[in-house]
Amino acid sequence: MDSEDNATPEDSPELPGLVVSAGERLRLAREAKKQSLDHISAETRIPVRHLETIESGHFEELPARTYAIGFARNYARAVGLDELEMADQVREEMGTGGIRYSSVGQGMEPGDPAKLPTKGLAWFGGFAALVLVIGIIAFASTYYGAGEGPGSLLAGTQDQQEGTQDQAGAAAASDAAPADINAEGQVVFTALEDGIWVRFYEEEGDRLFEAQMDSGQTFELPQTASNPLINTGRPDAFTITIDGREVPKLSDEPITMGDTPISAAALLARAAES
Numbered sequence: 001m002d003s004e005d006n007a008t009p010e011d012s013p014e015l016p017g018l019v020v021s022a023g024e025r026l027r028l029a030r031e032a033k034k035q036s037l038d039h040i041s042a043e044t045r046i047p048v049r050h051l052e053t054i055e056s057g058h059f060e061e062l063p064a065r066t067y068a069i070g071f072a073r074n075y076a077r078a079v080g081l082d083e084l085e086m087a088d089q090v091r092e093e094m095g096t097g098g099i100r101y102s103s104v105g106q107g108m109e110p111g112d113p114a115k116l117p118t119k120g121l122a123w124f125g126g127f128a129a130l131v132l133v134i135g136i137i138a139f140a141s142t143y144y145g146a147g148e149g150p151g152s153l154l155a156g157t158q159d160q161q162e163g164t165q166d167q168a169g170a171a172a173a174s175d176a177a178p179a180d181i182n183a184e185g186q187v188v189f190t191a192l193e194d195g196i197w198v199r200f201y202e203e204e205g206d207r208l209f210e211a212q213m214d215s216g217q218t219f220e221l222p223q224t225a226s227n228p229l230i231n232t233g234r235p236d237a238f239t240i241t242i243d244g245r246e247v248p249k250l251s252d253e254p255i256t257m258g259d260t261p262i263s264a265a266a267l268l269a270r271a272a273e274s
Contacts, residue, residue, distance in 0.1 A: 022072060022089045023057040029079035044074040045212055047195060051075065059094050063195055064254055066233050068094060070197075183265040185243035187221040187228075196237045200262070203227035221262065231258040240267060247271050 020028070030040060041048045050071055053061050059068040069087050076086035189198070191213035199210040202225055209219050221228055232238075235250035235257050242264045248271045250257060261270075 021057045022086055022093055023055040025081065025086070025089075026072070026075050026079060027055040029076075029081050033079055035079070040075060040078050043078050044071075046071050046074060047212070050195060057093065059090060063193060064233070065094060066256075067195065067197075181242050181245055181247070181264070181268060183268055184223070185264045186223060187262060187264050187267065188218055188241045188244075189221070189230075189262075190218045190239045190241070191215055191237060192239060193234070193237045196232070196234045198230065198232040198234075198238070201229055201231070203229060225263075228262050229258075230260050230262045232256075235260075242267065248274060 030037075037048050037051050040046070040051055044051075050062060050067075053059070054068070054072055054075060059065075062068045062071065069090050072090045073083040073087050076083040189200075191198075192215060194214045195212050196214075197212045198219075200208040200219060200221065201210075202208065204226060208222060208225060208228065213219070230250070233256045234254050236253050236255075238249065240247050240249060240262075247267050250260060250262075250270075
């Protein structure tokens with residue numbers, strides 16, 4: 001076997017004195033193994049466009065921080081790098097807005113006096129703020145100075161409270177699942193965004209479906225599934241229907257959910273409790 005075929009990620013060239021970004025390390029490791037992005041995508045089930053984003057270091061373009069870290073770990077595992085070390089580096093780069101290379105010129109650093117406003121500019125800002133405050137006071141005096149004065153705040157507050165309660169009641173009514181939906185009906189999950197990872201499985205551990213779903217992709221829950229459950233970090237990115245009728249989402253925000261029951265009966269009970 002040729003020595004080139006035995007190349008490892010550690011053989012990847014690195015420029016001396018240069019801090020190599022996480023994406024660059026992954027790309028060098030992939031090229032050292034002579035693998036294409038399509039090969040890595042097939043092995044990790046990560047879309048090629050997300051792999052390109054990772055290699056370019058633009059982690060902020062991925063759906064969420066957890067996706068950036070998870071994708072980088074899977075990529076690192078596929079090319080033989082330390083996935084935990086890679087996850088730490090990605091966290092650091094995302095936390096600092098990217099890494100700084102040693103070849104950076106003598107630009108202004110934080111705290112550079114050249115970045116601070118001049119004394120004259122500071123005085124002008126303070127004067128402008130003072131003029132604005134005086135103008136507001138004058139307007140308020142003119143507007144409220146004549147007539148019978150402002151009315152009672154109590155009535156307005158009560159009306160606002162009643163309106164808020166009416167809105168909350170209407171929202172709760174719209175979120176509640178219709179009572180006539182079949183508790184044994186066909187449950188369908190539809191992805192609202194691209195690259196949403198999800199796993200559907202039975203209570204005994206048998207996997208029903210696991211993948212990254214793209215926008216518009218659906219999964220019909222087998223009606224023969226025994227106590228089906230879901231595991232995902234984006235429950236807000238799925239619409240759910242039972243026999244074609246929409247029921248409330250599992251969550252309105254991206255949170256990690258695991259071992260969450262998703263049978264028709266469980267979804268209807270969840271909607272009734274909300």
